[in-house]
Every structure is written in C-alpha cells, then in structure tokens.
Amino acid sequence: MEEIRDTNKKPSEPAPRRVRISDLAQALGLTKSTVSRALNNYSDISPETRERVARVAAEMGYAPMPYAQAVRTGRVRALGLVLELDAPDRYGPFLTDFLGGITQEASLEGWTLTIASSNSREEMEDTVTRLLQEHKVDGFILPRTQVVDPRVKFLQTKHVPFVLFGRTGHGQPDPGLSWYDVDGEGAMRAAVVRLAGFGHRRIAFAGSHASYNFALLRRDGYRDGLEEAGLPFDPALELMEISDRSEGAQAARDLLDLPDPPTAIVYSTDATALGAYDVARERGLTIGRDLSIISYDGIPEGRMVDPPLTTFAVDSQHAGARLASLLIAQLRGAPPGELTELVAAQLEPGGSDGPPVDP
C-alpha cells in the first residue's frame, strides 16, 4: 500500500491553509457553483451577488488554483518560449529585456511564462511536443523568425496558438499569423538616406544570414534607400552572411580594399558594426570622418565605444510585452490574422556618421 518512490516530508511549522472556493462559498452562504459562476461573470448571477462575491473573495484573499481550473478548462494561463541555444548569436544582451517585457506584461494579466531550450530543430520539436502533451503551456512565442520557418507549420498542424517575433515570408507576410516586428526595412532605408544626405555616394551594406527574415528585409531597405536617394546599386557593395564582430571587421576590410571603396557602411546589426571600429584602429581611420557607420539594434556597448555608434535602436522589452499581449489576446479568442504590429526603430544618433572627407 505504501509508496516506494521518494518521500517529500515537509519538515515543520504551520504553513497557513489556503482558502478554497468552498471556504468562500460557506462564508457567503452560497454554493460553490454560484460562487464560481459569479467570479467568472456568468449572466445568471445577480449583479448584487456578483459584487458581494468579488468583495468577500478579495477580503479573504481567495485566488483559484490555475491547475485545478485547468483540469476542467484545459487552459493553464501559461505562455511558452523555446530558446534556441544553437542560434548564431545567442540572443546577445536583448534576452533580459525581452524576457522582462514578456513576464511583466503576462503578469499583469495573471499569466506566467514557461521556458524551455533546444540545441537543434529536432530537439525543439520534441520539447514543444512535450510541453503540449503535458499541457504546460497554452501557446508559444517564437523569436527569430526565418523566411520559411519550420516551427510555423509544425505548430499549425498541432493547432497550437502562437505569435512570431518578426514576420515570415519575406515580402508578403503569411496571412493568418500573429506577429510583432520592428521595421528594420524602414530603418535601413532611413540610414542610407541619412548618409546620402551627408553627401555619401558610395554606401555599402553588411547584412546577416539570409535565412532569417529580418536579414532580407533589412537588405531590401538598404536597396530602397539607395533608390530613394537616387544612388546606383552596386552588388560589390552589398555583403551578406555576416554574423559576429570579427566577420563584421572582415567585411569592412573587404569593402575598403575595393578599387572604389565605400565611404560609409550600413551594418545590419550593432554587434557586427563594432568590427568596423577594429579595422579603423588597424588602419588609422577615424570613424565618423574617414568612414561613416550606421547600424541597428541599440546594444549598450554601442554607446561605450568611441565615437558612439549611430544606430536604430530596438526596444526589446516593449517587444516582449507586446508579444505577450498579442498571444494572450489570441488565446482569448481574437482572430490570429488581425494581431499584427509593426513599430519603427528609434534613431539614436552617435558620432559614427557624418559628412565624408573630400578626396
């Protein structure tokens, strides 16, 4: 009769009894069912009773246990996030802000965030499957969307609600999906136009991995910016697949070694843009004068370097908060396709860009 597995002796002490719905009902002189319906705003409860129940519930500090509710409702009020440990740049410094945004917003609505991690796509699918199987989450937030993101189809076939941080499908975002994104395209366009306004005529671009949707969009923005500024597009000035500081440095070297080198480089990310500073030091160039740099992200380190990096900053905390909000809305029944948000990146002028020196 007794158990074999591990025992869990709580050592001692009172540990105050929590108040259940039956306690509340008894205190009110009502039944559990009435109290439950009153708390859940059913229409067959009189306003006075509803109000009285709410008041006494607050007085007694009653809060329903989510998992007890979940047995019946099937919803646990938890959002899921799977971190991809094998991502090229490991989320960098954004993660704290991002998680903070999600959890703060979720907390306001009484939801929590459950996170898992994976080292590969298969592991990601296994992890998601397990979380769903065990019903530990109601929906997912998917960061770092790819142009064709396997997670999307995977979750769709499983009929699980989700929101994307970033669009998919490059030009035409897939319809019917919920997403939040920052307008990297617009930022890159603005960067090019700004540089052209300073007088630059040869403006290069150092982009990221083309499998990520944001990378293509930012490249598009770069090209649009050239067009808007009336500058010709030169394929030699457009580099892609650059993912860290040293690759960013190498990109700068390659560009500067061209027969007709650029006087300005737009980087797709701050982390790679910092590589240009290394090259400038190598070659005795002054950033902001001999070579102008504008990038994107707004990492703290960009403000620590000399001169400070001119960048289009992303508010990761706000992104997390909005994503949480969108997912919760979807879980409450809002049609997924109508839950999309595109916000502008914020220009943070530093000293890394300026008029080119005349030859």
Added chain:
Amino acid sequence: MEEIRDTNKKPSEPAPRRVRISDLAQALGLTKSTVSRALNNYSDISPETRERVARVAAEMGYAPMPYAQAVRTGRVRALGLVLELDAPDRYGPFLTDFLGGITQEASLEGWTLTIASSNSREEMEDTVTRLLQEHKVDGFILPRTQVVDPRVKFLQTKHVPFVLFGRTGHGQPDPGLSWYDVDGEGAMRAAVVRLAGFGHRRIAFAGSHASYNFALLRRDGYRDGLEEAGLPFDPALELMEISDRSEGAQAARDLLDLPDPPTAIVYSTDATALGAYDVARERGLTIGRDLSIISYDGIPEGRMVDPPLTTFAVDSQHAGARLASLLIAQLRGAPPGELTELVAAQLEPGGSDGPPVDP
C-alpha cells in the same frame, strides 16, 4: 447560463484526442486505480502487471497531465526563477547559457522552468507570492545572492524550497541552505599568485559591489593571494564598487596615477576589466607588457579583444544544470543543507598578463 467572457473557439480540424488514464485502463482490462498505482510503483501491484501496464502505456503514448496530478499531489513539477531587472549589470551574456542549463537539466527529469521578473524587491516578493499562491511552481532558483539576502528569509518563512546561485553570509555560508557556487575566492588567489610568479610586486584589485557575496569572497581571495605570494597588502591598491566598463576604466586611471602605481590589476569581472583596455589605448600602454590584467567570468568578448583577456571562466550552463538538479533533489525530499556544490573556475590564459617590464 451562457458565459459573458471571451470565447475560445478552436477553429477546425481533428486535433487528436489525447489518451487518458481511463483509456489505458480500459485497454488493459484494469481499473484506473490499479493503473495509477502501477505507474507510480506502488508495492501492492504484481511485477507482471506493473510491467504490462508500463509497456501498454508506452505503446499508447500515455502521459499523465501534470496539472491533473497536481490537483491531488499539490506538485506541478515546475521550477521558478525571478529575474531582477534592476540588477546593476543585467546578467550580461550569461543568461542564455544559464537558462539553457536549467531547462535542459529540468527537461531530463520532466520538469519545466517558469520565470518571472521584478523591478524592485517589493515587486519580487509580490511576484513570488503570486506564483506560490497560484501554485505555479514548486521551488525557486535564486541567482545573484547577496551577503544578507532578503529573499532567503522571505522564502524560508513561506516554507518554500529554494537553491542559491552563490553562497550567503560571506565567510560562513548559512547552514541548512542549498547552493551552488563557483570558487571566485580561489580564482582571485590563483590570479595574484600567477602574477606574482611573473615577477609582479604591486598588484591591484578592482572589485564589485560589496553587497554581493561574491564581491567579498573575491576580495578575500585577492588578499589571500597576496599573503600566499608573500606580498604586502596596500589598501590603496584595493578598489571596490566597480560595476561596468567605464568604472573599470576609471579604476585603472586612478590606480595608474598613484605615486607608486601597480604593474598588474586583478579585476573582479571581465566586463570591468575591459575598461583597462580603453585606458591603455588612451595612454599608449600595451596590455600584457606595460600593464598585466587578469579577471573573471569568461565572457565571449574577452576573447575578441587584443590581446585576449586572461580570465577565470565560469560555466554558466553547468551552473544552471546543477542548480536545477539540486532543487529537484530537494523537492524530492533530500535535506537542503546537504545540497551544496563548489566548483573551480577554469583559467583561460590570454595575452593580457605577463612579466612586468623592468623600470
């Protein structure tokens, strides 16, 4: 009778019916109770039946719903982590590794990680209270322990299991607590001894905020190192309260401006040590020759600078994994006081330290 609140129409499609314990029981020709006890290794189930139940359960893909179990058992198999958004250095780049470690290990045991965040101590207490009230987690992992950590007493009075990342109480860790820590004291001692071995005689220390336990321990290690190397302790060479790169730079300036400046500086963290590189550049000094630097943490950026930073690296992923393991063990009934682990930091030699130049 109908509900007023949001509806949750699942739009379409099959969505395969999950297998419940009653389905399993029926397929086996047994009752729910027998199946449940068989799966939970009760002693009053015959070995053959137990084996047969396990086999059929696997075949049918049965997995119990944790929240349905929780209604009865009171345990949800979830670990909790509260991120402190107001911390001085915001966790830096460790967070991804740390979370990865926790979740990977937890996942192996069938547990998940629920995270929340707070902007202040009161908010932290409210958050913890809510998570407990709603019974969303079984125990907590507390990072960034302070010398006297208010969270410890708070959780103790609530009778909630927890593990600490880092000890408390400075010299004598509080008994009865579970913790995992990296031996920063030993690392700092080794750093000083290593520098002394190179021939340095004036070795300075740039430490962190004294409210954090690790800061005091590392300072102790510095002093111990001096003693072990037979060098005198000079209060002028010991700085504290340094928390970012610019403060690290200022510390370097202050130290180098002393009448009898140090030839080497041991930094408590990599992030602050990078400030020394900025000062070296300002003053035309060569790191590793004119000024030796050793620090602690092993952030990726330390390997990108020139010369690479000599540092004592911490394995955050391993830390997360071990903390998860310790907490799960405690939740399974292990006595908290016996769950402690101290591991050594790993020396990663770079080029930032070497013999001093003779005057």
Added chain:
DNA sequence: TAGGTTAACGAAACCGATTTCGTAAAGCCG
C-alpha cells in the same frame, strides 16, 4: 387568476488524475 417566462440560485456531474479503503482469492500454519 391561470399559465408561461424569466431571474437567480442549488444540486450534482464532471475534469483526470491519486489515494484510501474494502475484498476476493491464494498462501500459510498448526
């Protein structure tokens, strides 16, 4: 004023498990 609604609540089933308790059959003992 009889008959039909409607408003507001109670009683009981239910969700998917775990755990307590009861009990038939088998095994043991003298």
Added chain:
DNA sequence: CGGCTTTACGAAATCGGTTTCGTTAACCTA
C-alpha cells in the same frame, strides 16, 4: 481443514475547481 495473513486488485472518495441541469419564486401576459 478451518482460521489467519498476504497478495493483488476493484470501488469509491478525493483534490479544487467548472459546467450542466434542475428548481423555486417572482414577474408577465392574456
């Protein structure tokens, strides 16, 4: 072979809620 344990399982209670289905009394309406 009768009585007493075990062994191995079934029946039912339980956890803390939600939801369905009645039911009563007040309110309309004709």
